[in-house]
Amino acid sequence: MRKKIAVLPGDGIGPEVTSSALKVLNIIGERFGHEFTYEEGLIGGVAIDQTGNPLPEETVELCKKSDAILLGAVGGPKWDQLPGHQRPEKGLLGLRKALQLFANLRPVTTFSSLTEASTLKSEVIEGVDLMIVRELTGGIYFGEPRERIEKNGEEHAIDTLTYSKSEIERIVRKGFELAQVRNKKVTSVDKANVLESSRLWREVAEEVAKDFPEVSLEHMLVDNCAMQLIRAPKAFDVIVTENMFGDILSDEASMLTGSLGMLPSASLSATCCGLYEPIHGSAPDIAGKGLANPLATISSLSMMLKYEFGLEQEAEVLNEAVNQVLSNGARTADLAKDASHALSTDEMTERVIAALSVTSYT
Numbered sequence: 242m243r244k245k246i247a248v249l250p251g252d253g254i255g256p257e258v259t260s261s262a263l264k265v266l267n268i269i270g271e272r273f274g275h276e277f278t279y280e281e282g283l284i285g286g287v288a289i290d291q292t293g294n295p296l297p298e299e300t301v302e303l304c305k306k307s308d309a310i311l312l313g314a315v316g317g318p319k320w321d322q323l324p325g326h327q328r329p330e331k332g333l334l335g336l337r338k339a340l341q342l343f344a345n346l347r348p349v350t351t352f353s354s355l356t357e358a359s360t361l362k363s364e365v366i367e368g369v370d371l372m373i374v375r376e377l378t379g380g381i382y383f384g385e386p387r388e389r390i391e392k393n394g395e396e397h398a399i400d401t402l403t404y405s406k407s408e409i410e411r412i413v414r415k416g417f418e419l420a421q422v423r424n425k426k427v428t429s430v431d432k433a434n435v436l437e438s439s440r441l442w443r444e445v446a447e448e449v450a451k452d453f454p455e456v457s458l459e460h461m462l463v464d465n466c467a468m469q470l471i472r473a474p475k476a477f478d479v480i481v482t483e484n485m486f487g488d489i490l491s492d493e494a495s496m497l498t499g500s501l502g503m504l505p506s507a508s509l510s511a512t513c514c515g516l517y518e519p520i521h522g523s524a525p526d527i528a529g530k531g532l533a534n535p536l537a538t539i540s541s542l543s544m545m546l547k548y549e550f551g552l553e554q555e556a557e558v559l560n561e562a563v564n565q566v567l568s569n570g571a572r573t574a575d576l577a578k579d580a581s582h583a584l585s586t587d588e589m590t591e592r593v594i595a596a597l598s599v600t601s602y603t
């Protein structure tokens with residue numbers, strides 16, 4: 242198989258984790274006889290510095306003619322004082338919108354060897370396997386108006402949370418489709434006791450559920466969900482939710498695995514190739530120090546192999562390699578009990594590559 246991948250390293254630890262992940266993908270390519278080629282594009286702060294624009298048109302064009310996109314992270318203190326529409330984050334939001342990447346899949350799977358890395362008790366987190374399906378191109382992130390206005394002699398700021406029925410329908414349907422091939426349970430998370438958009442969300446979820454008689458649907462308020470994720474995470478299968486709720490709940494859920502540096506994601510579109518990225522940000526506090534955990538990005542490539550290219554065996558082999566290095570005790574600083582014995586980004590990457598070379602493929 243020949244595939245062309247657009248690589249958008251971005252800012253902070255973005256370049257460190259994407260270059261690690263590509264080294265691993267090259268090994269998969271060699272072992273299984275696939276040719277993966279890469280073309281880099283600018284996004285985020287680095288794009289602002291070089292072009293004045295967080296999302297240059299060439300980057301969108303590059304993504305549109307590629308078979309998949311790998312992204313590192315965007316943002317950092319250097320650009321924090323810029324107005325909203327010029328910030329690095331606007332580059333990522335603009336790309337999600339331009340490519341209609343409406344379905345953000347964030348799987349949360351715990352590794353038994355990592356139970357002590359989590360702040361939670363092992364009996365709570367052992368065997369967790371859930372999928373957060375986050376709506377990614379609507380909701381309060383994109384609603385209009387969004388502005389500052391003067392009212393009653395005072396400055397006000399406005400953000401708007403709006404959803405159309407069709408936007409809700411397609412993301413909830415995606416959640417049900419995933420649940421159908423998993424454990425057949427959808428938890429639709431909203432704030433229907435307060436928000437009108439959530440009440441529409443519930444109605445649509447009920448309608449979609451009729452097409453999936455084998456899948457059970459429960460509704461849960463988002464504040465309760467935040468608590469249940471810590472209390473009894475094994476009770477969840479697929480969580481489907483609004484853009485900002487999904488953003489917050491997924492960072493919270495990452496701690497079930499032990500670190501934000503473990504969680505991968507896939508952002509899927511009906512019309513374009515998918516974008517694969519770790520859920521974490523540019524981690525300015527550790528950027529450039531070789532401390533970043535590359536596993537979230539490596540696992541995002543495993544999602545690319547599975548969801549974009551249909552290469553299930555390759556994806557499985559990569560997951561197994563990650564599992565093996567963790568079982569053998571490999572830890573970057575975010576996971577290590579004793580940070581002075583932690584592996585660097587490159588050392589962790591080398592461990593994954595070594596594990597790939599001893600994994601059997603049939």
Ligand code: NAD
Nearest residue numbers: 314315316317501502520521522523524526527533534575
């Ligand atoms: P962050 O995710 O960058 O970092 C939060 C904490 O987790 C930090 O202590 C960081 O060191 C740690 N961490 C994150 N990823 C790690 C990894 N792979 N290995 C080890 N430790 C890791 O969130 P933040 O500090 O709130 O945001 C920093 C910047 O990143 C902001 O500009 C924000 O807008 C941006 N951001 C971008 C994305 C993205 O590009 N998708 C996502 C989230 C935040």
Ligand code: IPM
Nearest residue numbers: 315316330333334488520522
């Ligand atoms: C994420 C990030 C982004 C989001 C930011 C950087 C715009 O937090 O991918 O989770 O909020 O979607």
Ligand code: MN
Nearest residue numbers: 488489492520
């Ligand atoms: Mn986030």
